[in-house]
Amino acid sequence: MGDKCPDCKSKKLSRDYERGEVVCNDCGLIVAENIADAGPEWRAFDAEQKAKRARGGAPIKYMRPNKGLVTEIDQYNRDIRGAKISSKKQAQLFRMRRWHKRASIASSMERNLAIALSELDRIASYLGLPENIRESAALLYRKCIDKKLIRGRLIEGVVSAALYAICREYGIPRTLDEIAEMSGIEKKEIGRTYRFIAQELNLRVPLTDPSQYIPRFTAELKLSGQVQEKAIELLKQAIKQGLIAGRGPTGVAAAAVYIAATMNGERRTQKEVADVAGVTEVTIRNRYRELKEHLKLDVEL
DNA sequence: AAGACGAAAGTGGTTGA
DNA sequence: TCAACAACTTTCGTCTT
Numbered sequence: 001m002g003d004k005c006p007d008c009k010s011k012k013l014s015r016d017y018e019r020g021e022v023v024c025n026d027c028g029l030i031v032a033e034n035i036a037d038a039g040p041e042w043r044a045f046d047a048e049q050k051a052k053r054a055r056g057g058a059p060i061k062y063m064r065p066n067k068g069l070v071t072e073i074d075q076y077n078r079d080i081r082g083a084k085i086s087s088k089k090q091a092q093l094f095r096m097r098r099w100h101k102r103a104s105i106a107s108s109m110e111r112n113l114a115i116a117l118s119e120l121d122r123i124a125s126y127l128g129l130p131e132n133i134r135e136s137a138a139l140l141y142r143k144c145i146d147k148k149l150i151r152g153r154l155i156e157g158v159v160s161a162a163l164y165a166i167c168r169e170y171g172i173p174r175t176l177d178e179i180a181e182m183s184g185i186e187k188k189e190i191g192r193t194y195r196f197i198a199q200e201l202n203l204r205v206p207l208t209d210p211s212q213y214i215p216r217f218t219a220e221l222k223l224s225g226q227v228q229e230k231a232i233e234l235l236k237q238a239i240k241q242g243l244i245a246g247r248g249p250t251g252v253a254a255a256a257v258y259i260a261a262t263m264n265g266e267r268r269t270q271k272e273v274a275d276v277a278g279v280t281e282v283t284i285r286n287r288y289r290e291l292k293e294h295l296k297l298d299v300e301l
Numbered sequence: 302a303a304g305a306c307g308a309a310a311g312t313g314g315t316t317g318a
Numbered sequence: 319t320c321a322a323c324a325a326c327t328t329t330c331g332t333c334t335t
Binding site for chain 2: 188191269270271281282285286289
């Protein structure tokens, strides 16, 4: 790390892997953010060294979905008749136990990943998500494994949360409801998990922009491109006036679509719009009233 | 008869002490 | 940990087309 602080030219930079920052020891400037955790600071040249040097060790406590299914070699150095066995055999058994345990743990993590990836693929294809999204989500999931964030959580929950985060990051957000429906995980569970991993992994996920929902809504309602443009235009103005602060993005988007459709003579009922947006008619009415008042729409609806 | 409108009460999650 | 709170939903009665 031959880097220098760009501010005071000091060479005393230190890395804080917990926060993912490089900090200058002299002036306190954060030189870089969001650095990847490069793993342990030691190197191991074979499995034995690795086992010796690892302080954390394999996640044993919660990472045992296979509890009760995996054979274990018991602790009592007796043969089937209960007689003690020779010390030579005891040593052999000891080694066998050790390796058996290690092999089980390694394979259970692989199994975990395998289940997760197939689950991810299933949900992603139901949601019609492209390949690059799946790749990114899979990568995110691997990061969660590396950071041991899955312990005590459902695999499907973490997968769903990862998908949700990546979708938002790529600007093609799916609602929690949609993901919840496809994955069979409760919405609040996904939300909780999402918030947790976002914090732990320092994800910078942008706020959902309501206009990102517009194309999907208009497409599902079979509305014309003009309506779509109009709706996005309306949203832009709404955002400028701070009308969407604290509002659910889907509700605002739905209202914009409703207004735009009506203005273009392609009327849809509030219920139709409400259904594809996953909100109620009342919410559309409320948003739509706000939009009408503040944007001073002179069009009679 | 169906859709639009809005009031009132209920729900689940966030926030601040 | 609990209460206040905002956003949203549910429900329902009334008005409009």
